[in-house]
Amino acid sequence: MSKTPVTFRLNGEDAAAFADAGSNLLDFLRRSVGDLSPKYGCGQGTCGACTVLIDGEPHLACITLAETVSGREVRTTGGLANGPTLDRLQEAFIDKFAAQCGYCTPGMLMAATALLDKNPNPSRQDVIDAIGGNICRCTGYEPIVDAILEASRNTRGAA
């Protein structure tokens, strides 16, 4: 099986690893790079648990070819916190009880990050639209929406 070297930026740092031919970005990040924060939920681009940011845009890692991130900037939930200081979104998720099993949370945080980067003052409907591609099977959507709105109002730890 042929392997392709992929060099890219991951959460602000240079990263490089070999991608199996045809492997998707989710497997590549998790198994080859070692960033376990994106999660496998469906493998077919419907649940949003693997959401990562590529050059600031939310993408579904499970249906993105690994080689396509070559030379680009990838952000994951693993890089949200600044050392021990959590991101305002992470703080808001904690304060608002916006996680139950926690499996969809990394994808939710990435979708929310993309939203707040573009629209610092979203309406409730903007937030709902932004996480419309992310499934929370514990059905805890209301606290998640509340947390994202709270983070948009809170500059504490803002990037």
Next chain:
Amino acid sequence: MAIEFRKDLFADERDDSFDQIGQPRIRQDIEGHVTGRSPFFDDHLFDGLLHVRCVRSPHHHARVRSIDASEAEGMEGVVRLIWPRDIPRNMNTLLSLIGFGRDDEPLLADRKTAYVGEPVLAIVATSVQAAQRAVAAVRVDWEVLPHVLDVEEALTPDAPVVNEEYPNNTFDYHERYDHQKLRFGDPEAALARADHVVEGTYQMSPIEQAPVETCGAIAAPETNNRIVCYTSTQALFFSIGVTGKLLEIPSSRLHFIGGTVGGGFGGKVDSHHEPIAVLAALLTGKPVKYMWDRAEEMQAGAPRSGERWRIKDGVMNDGRIVARIFTGFFDAGAYTRLTSYGVQKCTGHLPGPYTIPNVASNIFCVYTNRTPSTAMRGFGITGVDFAIECHMDKVAERVGMDPIELRIFNAYRDGDMKAHRRLAKNCALIESCQVVAQKADWRLSADAMAQSSLTGGGADWRADIPETVTDDEGKIGERRRNGLAPDPFSGSGQRGRVAAGIFTDHPATGNAPQRDDMIAEAARLGFKVDTGAPSTPMPQTERPDVPPAPPAAAPPPPAEPQRPQGAPTLPSAYSEAPPAPAPTSAPSAPPPTPRSAEPDPEPYRPEQPFQRGVKRPGVSRFISGARRR
């Protein structure tokens, strides 16, 4: 009756201030969740991790004639094939660890498959893709068998046998009976004097738990001759026990790590991944991951069981529900898993949160060629509650009453006797209804708003519970001691009534099959109940523990009447037509009549000879509830 707190428990740790209620709390595991560091089972990296995919049946019901895996074996990346013969003890049932039910499910099917997606062969490969390619290259010669997907069709005599361990397509309760029974009071008499009889049929679909994290496990050889297994299980000790049993290795060699579950909702108790992953790790000496993809999770993952309910209520003009009779069918799918337990849990929940002095239920755990069903969020309760609450609305409409007020009127109050013979306490349905009505701006009468769970319980009509009418084969209550009780047809005088509210200790008390309602059920399913022919006494030797006669090669001769002389007539409560109201409306039951004294005008004669499941001529496998194997 005041609210009861068990203050003796954790007395030195209790505060009882309740000032934490309504206060936001920080989850102890949430920092891991928001940083992506919570250790789900798949978040453990191993070099050289192997992957498993299974060859699965595309048919509802099929026999495996042969499997040709020669092409798959030689394919690139394929490390090992796991055949049913590789599993040391390839038969299990989930609750066998607590001694409930018989082993009925192979880890990998070796003779036949009974649902779409049942695995017959596992392939271990260096990548998921290699395993998938190998699976696609396996040729299975299927002999497609007739299948049954409906619970009531599965109970007909010519239905295919889904699960060979339970050839009647029903779980054997108490090792003998094909359904779980509840009897309380005298529902037939109460129905006869009710002003209205309200009937309804309700169907719940199976529901997939669909956790975002699919089920899976990673197993790897560890030092000390142990196997470490990271698993998504909700039930770690089920998983250890099942793995140890199927693989015949002591649990001391199994180092299982769980606890972080990406959503389970009941679907992660079935313990199918750990045994295969551990076996693959043992056979290959390498770390192995067996994780379902989304399609497998949805197709092969066990859902909540579908349920069908028939409810028959006797209601007075003032809204008082005086009788409620249930017939329920739980769709277990092809194997038992946890459905048998769900049925018992359900029986303990009937008749819902309402004080009804006459309750009866027969609930069947039925095998069909659907995906086996298992636990899901309140299973055994949620489905019947849907049926009950729909039915309450129907009753309210019939008697012209506000639906919430109907519920308040009939709700349990502290001190009421429940159908399973425990006093109700800490009741709050009335108060809940009042709050719901207020929040919904739904006007209730001043009388309904004045009601309270704390007053009136166990008084007046609420205490007027008739003696429980028992079967002609014995009484209801505890399971028989000392093996089988005297022959139920011997007329030894064990029929009668049990005083209400008593969990009797009488040695004759037994959980005997109730014949007449079973006969009604058989008649409803299309069997003819001949009322004209003379009855034939049942031979005294026919007992469920007598070894069955060898099955006849030809169809058995026409059935002889199975019911004994002296059996009661078909009770009107279970017949299709509503019973005629009796002239009396006295709240108490008519005095007990010795039912055994009645002649038997209705010998049972099926129209067709039975094709299967019956070892003795003339005996319907579901007419008596007795296990016939």
